[in-house]
Amino acid sequence: MQAALPVVSIILATYNGGKYLAEQIESVMAQSYANIEIIIVDDCSTDNTIEIVKSFQGKYPAIKLLQNETNLGYIKNFEKGCVVAGGDLIAFCDQDDYWHRDKIKNMQAAIGNYPVIYCDSVLCDEHLKPLGVNISDRVNCFDVDNCLEQAVIGRIYGHATLIKKSFLQHCIPFLTVIPHDWWLCYNATLNGGIKYLPEVLVSYRQHATNVFGAVGGKSRKTSKANRAENKRIEQGYIRTRIVSFYNACPEALVNEKEVLRKFVSSYQSFSLINNFQRMVLFFRYQDQLLSRKKRSLFRKYLFCLKMFVQII
DSSP states (O other): OOOOOOOEEEEEEESSOHHHHHHHHHHHHTOSOOOEEEEEEEOOOOSSHHHHHHHHHTTOTTEEEEEOSSOOOHHHHHHHHHHHOOSSEEEEEOTTOEEOTTHHHHHHHHOTTOSEEEEEEEEEOTTOOEEEEEHHHHBOOOOBOOTHHHHSOOOOOGGGEEEEHHHHGGGOSOOTTSOHHHHHHHHHHTTTOEEEEEEEEEEEEOOTTOSSOSTTOOOOOOOHHHHHHHHHHHHHHHHHHHHHHHHHSOTTOHHHHHHHHHHHHHTTOOOHHHHHHHHHHHHHTHHHHTTTBOOOHHHHHHHHHHTTSOOO
């Protein structure tokens, strides 16, 4: 007798997502993998998001709705869904994408002994028309088992992942200074690695109100004063992030631990010696640190040089 397929808990975090939400829920409910539960966690939406969700609940009893009393932000919103999830596997779901029919089925079949698996996605406009570019065209995608490959540049996106809950429980609480998907993937490199499934299984919608813009795209323009303030805040996040990565790295990984320790030191200030140390670290370990970047060797050298005056 064939064993029952494991339950997959799909965590859909919503916030004023009424414009695209119905299409996304329809794509989730149309999955060829049947053993799913859908946990929708709403972060105090003021549009018609709740009405849309409740209209689907009447047709699909697998949908559960949690409404926050106060705004938690997207990281803690996803964490709340993970805590109550009853499945053996967790899939993060953005409110404005569109899942291909076999997304969960193919990823569950391929995850094996890995704690995390991720797939490819196609970039689309706001009407879901493909833009002729996949995430794999902009980012190097491969199996990952070295934490340095996730310590500076993540680029594995939550909407494209499937995660074993037995592993995820060790990553909670999520840190608010690190996107939840980045934190999970970093920790996965320390606990069995990350599997890449080279199939396009998500239509990744690009529009004016994305929390994050197109992969590899330029940030939106802001005033000079806002840019300066945003830079100061982001640098604080970066310093906290690299300390968190250092603390999570076990002592048994002697080389990786030492590299991260040197980064922690170099990120403390913009002194000439720290700037020089940071640049040298990027040159020395660029094969790991910049492995996700789809750039020529020359452009990677330029990137390393830039680290003399910048931290990321």
